[in-house]
Amino acid sequence: MSEQKKSGSRFGSLNIKGLKEAPAGGNAVQRHVHGPGCNHEHSHDPDEVDGKTHVHTAACAHGHDHGHAHAHGEPHVHGASCSHGHDHGHDHHGHAHSQRVIRPPAHRPAEGGGSALQLDLEGTLPGETDDQGRFARLEAALESQHGITDVHLRRDAGHAEVCIHYQPSLVSVSKLVTLAQKTGAQVAARYLHHTWFVRGMDSADAAQVIEHAVSKMKGVLTASVAYASERLVIEYDKEELKLPDVEARVKSLGYGLEVPMAGHACSHHAHGGGLAPLLELPLVVISGVLLAAGFVVEHFALAPQLVATVLWALSMASGGFFAIRGSVQSIAQLRIDIETMMVVAALGAAVLGAWFEGAFLLFLFSAGHALEHRAMEKARRSIEALGQLRPEVARVRRGSEVVEVPVADVKRGERIVVRPGDRVPLDGVILEGKSSLDQAAITGESMPVARKPGDEVFSGTINCEAALEVEVTRLSSESVLARVVDMVAQAEAQKGKRQRFAQRLERTVAPLVMASAVVFPVVLVLTGTPMKEAVLRAVGLLVAASPCALAISTPSAVLSAVASAARGGVLIKGGIYLELLSGIRAIAFDKTGTLTVGRPRLLSTWAAPGVTREELLGTAAGVEALSAHPLAKAVVDGAAASRIAVPAGRDLEAIHGQGIRAKVGDDAVEVGSTALFAGEAIPEEVTAEVARLEAAGQTTMVVRRAGRYLGVLGVADTLRGGARQVVQALKEGGIERTVMLSGDNALVARSIAQQVGLDEAKAPLMPADKVTAVKELGRTHPVAMVGDGVNDAPALAAAAVGVAMGGAGSDAALETADVVLMSDDLAKLPFALELSKRATAVMKQNLVIALGVSAVLVVAAVLGLTRISQAVVLHEGSTLLVVFNGLRLLAFRPKTPASPPQPATGPQPAAG
Template structure:
């Protein structure tokens, strides 16, 4: 019996993060905020539709079960935030695989060594330094070839014994983890990428901060810090002194709960822009048509500058106090320079357009964030919980794991769970992108946010609200911007070096012009035009707008992309490797053939096999037992003493007779009836997995079992080839004949089998040497191969914790047609990023040359500069409407009906 894929699921669950809402949030939940540290007053912005009389304590003061601090607890007990204790992730045991370049090495699971750590900077650097200080340790680094991240410690056996090193490493890890922590906040009040840079710069310079990163698009601040040197309140106070608020984000929400975007910015930004525009126009009319002193329009323009430049001036002061030069500083200096020279109109016009561009950019980014937040809004706020004969409505946050909830026809499912009573069809489009409702029955999983279409269901809750698939998808999408791709990193590096250089050039340029004989006023005005022209506003926003829009569009289409870097990597893929079972095939074997030997009836062959296979839990055994049940066979009694022979089959007794069921390897060296071997060959050529059945000394015949090819698999492969994928390969643990049979039916270029998980890793790496390769699997036993590929793509993420944890891109349904959609979207997003960079750099380049040659006035430079900024934002937002040109679901794709093996 060939060994199919094991389906044990990882138990690691992503850490919970507290709940957040933002601009346009329409959730109806109660805020009885029990915060015990000072936040700014709760300001409800325009469009707020909250019911403000509700009663759950948000983010900082949940009244749940008592907080129990166990061994290894890393909470800051002196801190005012009270979190739900996250469900622990699975920690793998230590390993002793050889070091990559030879020699001896010890591996510790990174999650166990430094909970929450993901990369080589910050806390890991502290661990690395501490471990390297021990005698006998030669190198410490991260290793990812096992499908999860490990701390790999190279050592000299003569210098330190393995057990001694393990004890030492675990103690050192615990010490480092106890001292150095990481923390994530939602940042309220950021109205531009400059604000993010100001916060990041200020926090990163604090004593005790190992690393600080602010993602403007997702409005998150992530720090790694030394808890002996500072507290989280110190960070909050530092950020508050800059005029921004911090709050702990809540699982499953993108936007802020407290001030709907935070601070004064969302409330005053657009009114101030409008006021600046009106004052600008009034001043111009007074100068042209009214018999008033020249001082009057000047004062009006000065007021316009103050109104339009309110937030820019505030931001530039903060930057200068930190000895930084950013875009806002450049704009304010340019406007003040124009005013000093008497060009008040130009200065006011500059700040009006700059603030108008920022306001529109801010609203556009909010639109992208709200498109993600709309996913979390799909989950109902209350659930109907069965208590005896009664139904009680409870907020979803209060429903415990294991509770029974009732879902009526037409209702959305409030929490993830398993159906215990009832049959129905569920519309899962919100999670998986499938447009056709999926039939469900007792024992099947259902997901929060899906719609019950037909009949009443009773569901047992398997995850709390904050750990539902929906909440985790929203969290991952919100955090995706932090995983920066090459285009994003290039834009950021350019922006950081560009701004100071332009400022220096703007100071040197007028001096050169004056020395060449240009009048002072004209020289300074041309320098101001240069400052405006060279300001990298469009560059700063070019990639975040595209990444945020693309990951939001992907999530709505049933695809989870974990970061901008994976969008760019997926766009560059030219080869795709597929796992077989559960990916190209359904993963549920069926009996297709029963060939008895002469003198044996089909009933005896199938009945005997089913009687002993009923003792086994193997998927192939289930296929045989189900076939006997369908045919109404009564199984012979007395099956007992089951023995499984790995990779070959089973032995058992039926009464006192021995029965063997397995592949030909089980009967190696024994004489077979002449007709058996040809029949086995024929069935295997047809793609079936064979099982020979012997009772006592009599060979009863051979059974052929096969998996079913996924509907649409052939169509998907054809689409991928049309999209420019140069090589498609199947990597299978099944026998080579079965693998080749399926590969030819699906239209793949090559099949490699039989492969163990380690062999799949080797195959992926070989393919990767020739061209960029993606690995598509179900995320269960394919984790090492997914990690080894340039991009790991997992299927069926809605039902698999392993898929959500291990892959870079997750197809939430078991629908392969989502793969061409994901590839097309990644290429579109990468194209938009490049277009935006070209627009930003191209417009800046033309304007710089025009400003140096004196061909453009300040007002013209401002219009083109702000126009390019809004153009790149609008271009990025186009991705929100991306639609696949291929089939959207399996119903649109012809099924492949040929039997295949599992």
């Protein structure tokens, strides 16, 4: 069963009341109404067993059920044309919805009286992440309505919610929900998002200049520039602002904007664009040469003093070229930033005759920025290298010929040929050929993975053995590789608390320092200090207190950590999740497909006295072969593995919730649960064996032929290879509590939890029960939920961090989870946790370095203990130190190579 089929049926049952997400960009949120014209699969009451959800559809005509589908007493509702028989309780059929699950409304008493309604932010205003911009418009619109007293954003439930305080006597809940959805749709339709790649930024100060200028434009609600990932993101009113106006405004500042190409972390023009990348280092070198020449002229008296002064002035102009340009732009916007402070300090030194100090300041400042820019470019290039793994052309079969076509021009449904040694150019499904593919670029798996017709392949992976013909399923811009690159490149925009703290502090410090630099020399002069010395000490204060290191301290660490994680097969969607992951102390696991392989196997065959194993298994396989169900397939595969002759069955009759009947020859054969034989005398030894196998966690099937009981079969899932070692590694890494949340019966769940080494198992649980369990666990420990990203989507969303398995094969996993393990390898989880801790530690170190060095230099400057040149060296040194400290994370690797999941051997059952 493919991952897509599995995810489709499970996810389909979780769309709350048909609420569908509008795409980012502003389409309305709408309810979907099922009816005669509805063509997609319908989610009825699901059969829930062993953590698996079966969704029946109008076209559903699958096999049968041995009576385990209703472990929770859930009724099964058939569609109008549902013609299937019965179900083993496993999911099949369906399509994957690549949208986030919308959580149901919740209520609580409001603090100031009345009631409060919580609505999922994503469902109310799709694409919104904070309480700025578009949310502020939604808030104002709702608060103007009769009966609503307050609207605000809440995050204490582990996810963003719109909290609406209202008076029940004035407005009903149903009307309130409808009003919120209608208003949210109107806001989403008018106020949109847009993202550009920014060319020409050579420092974090340039990002601030652009951000400030764009945010002042009419119609712009919010503007945010992420220097590390070189992105400008705005929320705007489409009725008041045209996007070309933004591009023109930024161009007037000397920078360029372009819409990012899907799957590219960097500009498709020369990286960085503009003058900065071309002239940065040459101007720094010229500045240094002029600085040294002036020093030699003065020291050895080779020429009049005026010559040395001119050389230093030219050094200042060369070294400060971009800083001066940036400061002029900032002053024009009536704002003070780091570059302005540096230029003012240098000019102040020059006015007082300290030309060398002024030139030395701007030389080191520009040298530091050039090195910082190159270092950040290294981190960006490491992300871009992922996207460059995709070939530029594909070999497309058109008729009897194979022609090379640019990947951007290949359409869905076309057939491409992938030769041995080639990289797969586009995502698709194998039509012909068998081979092994190196998927390290996508999943981080160290060993090639076998692939056959019907299996998915991903762009950027390497075909190792034989030629393949692949049907393209995703366009170049939609491929898993392109989406991973985009998400990693944009991760910096999802800022954590340390990133936000550093930004707020930087914006506050700059104007305060500038004001202090004006007041400080006045105070010194009034207390008897000579004017020149007072001004020079003020210049030293400007240099010492400039928050350069603070501005770059967290972006360098976040970008490097996210890039390192992506190379290791882990997708972390933002700095905020990087920080949250480092604080996790409890982990909840889904069972099926997470701790277990997710494919049932025949584990036990018990033949009644006088019956051979061959007769038992052959008879059962003869009738199970009539069904395409996973459990039926397990029986058939078990017979094939034992090379048992299987007689032909016929006349299949499915008894829903109990089992099947068919004929083998002239004999009637029944295979099913004990419920199939209700009211009949079942031999005591058969019921005893059923009880024993079920106690061991296996799903049982009793086999009877011509009235004679042949025996009992036990089918179960198997543990993932290394699952126990992963749990042990997590505990050694600081995880205090591990819990399994399963839809299976409690007996099976406890058995699996004990085998894996988990602290607790909670079962049986419906998806909503898993959400409750995660919230309860979150009251005592910051909790992460690990699942497949589909049927566990509500629980993933309820946790502080949602971790999805197998994101390479699941659109829903990529969309739903905060952290995605791109392969089905649990061994990636300890790596992700360790990396997050390292990254958080580096962020703390950088903040301490940045603030500590500034504090020491400020004190020294105030007391006159340091010269300007010394302050400049220490200041720029601390900036470079935090950058390179952050870049160390690029080298972080898992302690041990990841291995593909393998079924555990021996008696390690995991039913369903």
